Amino acid sequence: MLIVMQSHASEEKIEKVVEFIKEKGFDAHVSTGEDHTVIGAVGRKIIDKRDIELLDGVKEVIRITSPYKLVSRVFKPDDTVIDIKGIKIGGGNIGMIAGPCSVESYEQMDATAQKLHSYGVKILRGGAFKPRTSPYSFQGLGEEGLKILRSVADKYNMLVTSEVMEVNQIPLFLKYVDILQVGARNMQNFNLLTNLGEIRKPILLKRGLSATIEEWLMSAEYIMAGGNREVILCERGIRTFEHMTRNTLDISAIPVVQKISHLPIMVDPSHATGLRDKVAPMSKAAVAAGADGLIIEVHNNPDTALCDGAQSLYPEQFADLFAELKALAEVIKKNFS
Amino acid sequence: MLIVMQSHASEEKIEKVVEFIKEKGFDAHVSTGEDHTVIGAVGRKIIDKRDIELLDGVKEVIRITSPYKLVSRVFKPDDTVIDIKGIKIGGGNIGMIAGPCSVESYEQMDATAQKLHSYGVKILRGGAFKPRTSPYSFQGLGEEGLKILRSVADKYNMLVTSEVMEVNQIPLFLKYVDILQVGARNMQNFNLLTNLGEIRKPILLKRGLSATIEEWLMSAEYIMAGGNREVILCERGIRTFEHMTRNTLDISAIPVVQKISHLPIMVDPSHATGLRDKVAPMSKAAVAAGADGLIIEVHNNPDTALCDGAQSLYPEQFADLFAELKALAEVIKKNFS
């Protein structure tokens, strides 16, 4: 931590700051420049930098060590590659997850999975517990949904991902699901994160609607701090002033995250845009920018979907898109797993 | 719901839209203007308007009924006044909640409460379970914290509020706490909201960092839909591009909410700004704009606080501020309860 004193700070004020940080368990290195005295505070303790900023004569306090450790490339320079029964995500392998917003029935899942499997998709998605902004909307099938998901996936030899919303749902998810999804609204549900740190299945951690990249990485740190090293980040759009799309998909988060973290980063173009005809261009953008995977909503019959039909692709649309994405991946020397 | 057709929409396309909405359980009223045909869809069913927007020839779909009902002034024209053992919030009565960020010890709470009580504060706050962005920070005293809070409050005949973070903590809170607080990060934890709808104690519902006012009201609707009619809204700053304050306190949310809802709205200037010297001006602004209450962080010794000391007022600062706030309230013909 660097403490920059105001240009007119007296010796006495400097001394007081030095005493303060020593009391808090830090070493102090004073360096006097032409204009400003700068005090380096060295130590491993955690301190709220505002406490120092409020001391007399302090101009600014600058944190120089990152708040996250395990998610950082400093800690682990090489890309993390998640490997689930041979299906790889990260390090040049692009994962493709597809499926409907909600599990509605066995027939719907079977019809959808059969198509996706035929196109080469290896991971099936489908919501069983749905977070809905209105108390009057369809809330999901619950455990029944997870059962259907598992049974259909087994039929086609696919993996399965679904969103876990509560700590007490974790045992259920461990039984049925290969990748546990944490939704955008739960990105800072710290108790849930802590508990997911104790299991040993991969977590797909969506970015909160208004979460900075640093906060997002801190949430991944929560999971990793518990011992679970398999975290997949997932960008799904941030909230901005622009309302022509539901959210603004932050494609630049891909190279930013890949520089500072070793974790794979996927993109969800369906929730980001909220509109079917924007899914294809944004999927292509994500792959071209270097994303480690995509999670796309596809429904065997979007017109009758109980949820988010408007952003779900028709199976044939998805097939065309997937072919194009494979060709783009080849150009940048990656490949879909 | 109004469906505006494109100006060149054919009879056939119009017919198809009419069929579609009838199938979904709505009545259709077609009105042909010079430029555009407009179809009114009348009914009580819930439908994703994007499903209609994707139909051929549709230009735009406009929802004309609000998504919330119970929170609306249409449903209940008069201000809701929360009355807890004679302490009133709403309808001209301004509530004042004060206390430290976290309960740290009996001595700290007692010293703080003794001062606050002497200034006329009737409701004490203090966190027992703390949501922290870093897994390496102080996480609160848990039930022990709630016990201390209750025992100190009883000593000074005060009410108590604290943040509940999980469904399974609710019984504990019912035992010790008068007002249950829902934090900004939990504003869309729908399962928690549903469960809080089933209890009969007032809920202080903070606005999420990036929640629109409509989403916030929908979360209040979740609670009210369960039968709990005592919801207090609490504005605590929204996330914007400006980083000189931690968040941007949206003072204009006060008159906006008061126009469309009968629920009282409080303001938390401490978390919104994150800096002690901004708490006084923003508290005064909130009262002048018509807020129904304030929740302010005060610590008997902010310099040693385990959490958020930088935004906590010294007891004497608070005393001066409270006196000024009472004078401002008088001008706008309200009073602190």
Add this chain to the structure above:
Amino acid sequence: MLIVMQSHASEEKIEKVVEFIKEKGFDAHVSTGEDHTVIGAVGRKIIDKRDIELLDGVKEVIRITSPYKLVSRVFKPDDTVIDIKGIKIGGGNIGMIAGPCSVESYEQMDATAQKLHSYGVKILRGGAFKPRTSPYSFQGLGEEGLKILRSVADKYNMLVTSEVMEVNQIPLFLKYVDILQVGARNMQNFNLLTNLGEIRKPILLKRGLSATIEEWLMSAEYIMAGGNREVILCERGIRTFEHMTRNTLDISAIPVVQKISHLPIMVDPSHATGLRDKVAPMSKAAVAAGADGLIIEVHNNPDTALCDGAQSLYPEQFADLFAELKALAEVIKKNFS
């Protein structure tokens, strides 16, 4: 325009609204639903919809005709293709503009242009008048800069673009420049836009930092309303809460704009991210998403650049990137012109 009355609106209130809009020059069509009466106001007059919203008994006023006309696909269904001396932008042709932030000297421009020309770039960029946030920064060479730009471009048979900042600079730009650029800060300099509507050279209109897509299109409308039909839109990042990149490049603006407007849309990844190592991934994302062109900062020696060296590519980096972009374009069946 549709005027939705409140559910309890009396006959008298409805009558008053009808009178009001008739007075303003509109025809009124009243349609009475189960819950709400809706009044359609038909006419060509301009009216501030808030004037109606303030009338007694009105719930909401909805504009159903777009505020822009000439920029819309309704007005012109086919893609506009800008053709400057055989170099095409739009309708499947991707334009590539490259060059340094500022024109610094003949030698610098010559060295840069020589390389770019050898890579196949046909349009050269370079600032002569620079908008700088600090009054103490380098402000550009002025007319001397434009002369250098023109003379170097002529040497390599290239086109030239540069930013015009004031109405009285227009004659100068007409003399030296092929495409006139309007910077993000001038996107709503309406007087400048009006004057650019009267010339007959293409305008590259950057999106303002906090401009909605609708406002951006309205600014293009200003230019087109004057008779200049050659407008190229340019997305260059919007301001959001995320500060790890200078701005957030809104890639989704590409398909959104292409759906509602016939105008070509380019992307400026250099200003959007502000960092050299983010330029390549974002350029690829833009092309994959369907952008009609890119404008990229390249400097013969970024380390000595007087301005924005940190976001300028080295010539060799650009060469590699351009090759990759051509391969991506091929996959989506477009080509660089």
Add this chain to the structure above:
Amino acid sequence: MLIVMQSHASEEKIEKVVEFIKEKGFDAHVSTGEDHTVIGAVGRKIIDKRDIELLDGVKEVIRITSPYKLVSRVFKPDDTVIDIKGIKIGGGNIGMIAGPCSVESYEQMDATAQKLHSYGVKILRGGAFKPRTSPYSFQGLGEEGLKILRSVADKYNMLVTSEVMEVNQIPLFLKYVDILQVGARNMQNFNLLTNLGEIRKPILLKRGLSATIEEWLMSAEYIMAGGNREVILCERGIRTFEHMTRNTLDISAIPVVQKISHLPIMVDPSHATGLRDKVAPMSKAAVAAGADGLIIEVHNNPDTALCDGAQSLYPEQFADLFAELKALAEVIKKNFS
């Protein structure tokens, strides 16, 4: 400037950075901590910090001197008080500016000014050149408007403010106007700012819709750097994701600006909210938070206003509000001038 090296930075890398900054005209002070070497760069030159951030082994570069000088309290500790013919703004004196959005006719201005004067308002506003998002809207009366404004103000012995949009309009404004207003869209029209620095009349500088407080102060610096020391800042709402109000009025900007700058800061609640019934609460909030003035739209007959009638107060509404504001000011020991 402080340059923080990565924890594993070699001696060689440190040496290269030191050389680089010396070459750029800075002195270097190297300070080696346990984890990180920090290099202090001391000097008066301007350098883009990203140029250093891109050097090998550099983790972060931190600017420690503010980019603004003249606007800062370090430069001038006491409040600037603008005094125009005895009417004071700043340092405990609250200025009140009122009047219609646009000058429409002599009769309209006379009727409005007569009322405002009778309520004690000393400064009249009125637009003559209007920036309009649509090319099809009313654009103002031009010089004729300024003449009317002046003549009416003289009749009632009032001061006058109006928005200047272009450099070449300055002479006209010097002739008719006492305070020249710079609109939000022109906050970074650097050429205009530079030219306003050369005149000797007060400038009311509105904050841009997406301008950070730092950028806003930099724009004030442009004016002051030219020798014009009379700048009044004016907060008028920033663009956020919330759309229930036109913009989000950033009340916290008042104490933030007052801490770092000596310049007075006013608030425009009319443009910030865009709705008449929100003007009163936000005006009260601004005064309570310590604003040095208000600029409020009042029209003798808002229902017939050619522009922004929906956000204009009726004269009687304004009279009531002004009385209440005076009582609030008294509580915080300030007074309207």
